[in-house]
Amino acid sequence: MATTNNHNSSSAPTPTGIRVVIVGAGFAGLTAAIECHRQGHTPIVVEKFPALKPLGDIISFAPNSSRIFQRWPGVAEKMDPISLRPPGFTIKSFKGDTLYYQVWSEEETSWGVRFDGHRGEYHQIVFRHAVEDCGIEIKLGAQVVDYFEDDSEAGVVLENGEKISGDVVLAAEGVRSKGRTTVLGYEDAPKASGYAVYRSWFSTKDTVAKDPELDWLIKEGDQHVAWLGPDVHFIAATLKGGQDFSWVCTHKDDKDIGESWQWEAPLSDAREVLKGWEPNIQRILDRTPEPLIDWKLVYRDPLSTWISPKRRIALIGDAAHPFLPTSIQGASQAMEDGATIAVCLRKAGKQQIREAVEAFEALRYERVKSAQKTGEQTRDIWHKADFGAAKKDPESFRLRREEWLLNFDAETFADREYDRTVDVIREKGVVEARALHVPEGRYGYLEYNG
Numbered sequence: 001m002a003t004t005n006n007h008n009s010s011s012a013p014t015p016t017g018i019r020v021v022i023v024g025a026g027f028a029g030l031t032a033a034i035e036c037h038r039q040g041h042t043p044i045v046v047e048k049f050p051a052l053k054p055l056g057d058i059i060s061f062a063p064n065s066s067r068i069f070q071r072w073p074g075v076a077e078k079m080d081p082i083s084l085r086p087p088g089f090t091i092k093s094f095k096g097d098t099l100y101y102q103v104w105s106e107e108e109t110s111w112g113v114r115f116d117g118h119r120g121e122y123h124q125i126v127f128r129h130a131v132e133d134c135g136i137e138i139k140l141g142a143q144v145v146d147y148f149e150d151d152s153e154a155g156v157v158l159e160n161g162e163k164i165s166g167d168v169v170l171a172a173e174g175v176r177s178k179g180r181t182t183v184l185g186y187e188d189a190p191k192a193s194g195y196a197v198y199r200s201w202f203s204t205k206d207t208v209a210k211d212p213e214l215d216w217l218i219k220e221g222d223q224h225v226a227w228l229g230p231d232v233h234f235i236a237a238t239l240k241g242g243q244d245f246s247w248v249c250t251h252k253d254d255k256d257i258g259e260s261w262q263w264e265a266p267l268s269d270a271r272e273v274l275k276g277w278e279p280n281i282q283r284i285l286d287r288t289p290e291p292l293i294d295w296k297l298v299y300r301d302p303l304s305t306w307i308s309p310k311r312r313i314a315l316i317g318d319a320a321h322p323f324l325p326t327s328i329q330g331a332s333q334a335m336e337d338g339a340t341i342a343v344c345l346r347k348a349g350k351q352q353i354r355e356a357v358e359a360f361e362a363l364r365y366e367r368v369k370s371a372q373k374t375g376e377q378t379r380d381i382w383h384k385a386d387f388g389a390a391k392k393d394p395e396s397f398r399l400r401r402e403e404w405l406l407n408f409d410a411e412t413f414a415d416r417e418y419d420r421t422v423d424v425i426r427e428k429g430v431v432e433a434r435a436l437h438v439p440e441g442r443y444g445y446l447e448y449n450g
């Protein structure tokens with residue numbers, strides 16, 4: 001069944017003859033494409049955006065995904081100099097007292113580096129690697145309007161009527177996924193999570209750098225600071241040696257459930273939410289350019305499945321499992337999906353696509369569900385903090401960093417676990433096989449947080 005392959009480099013993989021159609025060139029889609037290329041398959045990516053643009057602001061990749069970037073020659077090296085590199089993370093109350101200082105060095109030594117930086121800048125590096133170094137075909141301005149599958153192939157229909165088919169389709173279209181409707185057989189409507197995030201990214205020149213009281217954010221190297229208040233938190237970061245500044249403010253909001261990165265809000269909305277917070281916050285707001293991005297956080301209950309009836313279409317990334325930002329895992333789990341499906345397809349071979357797709361879901365499902373949970377827990381700890389009591393136990397504010405989640409290599413795991421997972425799928429089915437991969441360590445996290 002399994003074929004061996006030269007999958008340790010981005011070049012000259014042994015061809016498997018598997019054609020993979022990928023919908024969406026976000027981090028899920030691009031990772032799947034690059035990893036499929038590394039494993040010897042032939043990916044083609046279709047993306048509705050007409051051009052590559054550096055969209056978004058701060059995004060985080062934890063050690064479990066940074067190791068994926070590190071396997072792509074030259075990519076991590078380009079990401080490193082534009083990444084947030086503070087020695088630690090300061091957690092303060094909204095009145096300005098320091099509650100906890102979390103040092104990163106031990107985690108970095110044991111589990112590897114993180115990459116926190118501008119989504120658009122990272123995205124351009126990865127996109128170019130896919131096209132220029134791997135030679136992957138990416139069709140821009142290609143909006144998918146429908147999916148199809150039968151026993152021997154699957155494909156998509158573009159807005160202009162063109163059909164693109166392959167052995168398997170990966171729907172990596174983000175939170176508004178058409179593929180999800182095909183897989184589930186009904187439209188899965190998002191729910192308001194009850195929270196939204198104001199976001200801003202700007203140059204420090206002529207903004208925060210002009211305020212001598214905010215010198216500490218710029219002169220002492222990269223800074224990463226969170227302020228916690230009642231049902232609100234605010235996180236600021238200085239990057240690139242004081243050149244760029246980013247802040248995000250998560251707050252209660254149940255007005256709208258639009259899932260877009262393009263909504264805007266006036267700064268006055270954030271001022272209202274942050275009224276009475278310490279002077280540093282007010283100064284940052286005074287120096288923030290209009291307008292803010294207003295990102296409404298949606299929630300979806302975990303889907304019953306991520307794979308289609310004929311097992312030739314799989315949802316990956318946000319299309320399968322949107323994350324709350326407090327998990328700091330959405331992009332990392334999207335990348336793990338891409339690395340996993342690429343290994344499964346190689347292990348299965350072109351004649352066993354169905355098994356590859358089922359094994360992908362079984363390998364990923366419980367891990368992703370556990371990772372999603374961590375986002376709700378961190379938010380609740382931060383938003384419902386009793387500052388008086390917590391001062392006696394500053395560790396309680398610590399951003400939980402879990403070995404089962406972060407010290408994980410999706411490619412090695414899929415390679416090691418594939419055969420026994422397929423054995424259980426053959427005997428009992430894919431739902432039963434998911435139970436093989438409930439992460440052991442997750443119980444520590446769940447108990448700690450109640």
Ligand SMILES: Cc1cc2nc3c(=O)[nH]c(=O)nc-3n(C[C@H](O)[C@H](O)[C@H](O)COP(=O)(O)OP(=O)(O)OC[C@H]3O[C@@H](n4cnc5c(N)ncnc54)[C@H](O)[C@@H]3O)c2cc1C
Nearest residue numbers: 024026027028048055056057143144173174317318331334
């Ligand atoms: C423009 C943009 C900006 C973002 N900015 C941030 C940010 O600043 N910080 C952060 O933490 N996260 C951001 N995100 C979300 C973050 O990138 C994802 O949560 C995470 O990386 C998982 O990625 P994904 O590939 O699953 O989904 P996404 O990143 O959402 O990518 C999905 C891709 O699919 C394309 N697509 C959708 N529908 C179709 C279709 N029918 N046909 C063809 N293509 C389609 C979209 O244009 C998009 O490029 C942003 C996402 C987008 C799209």
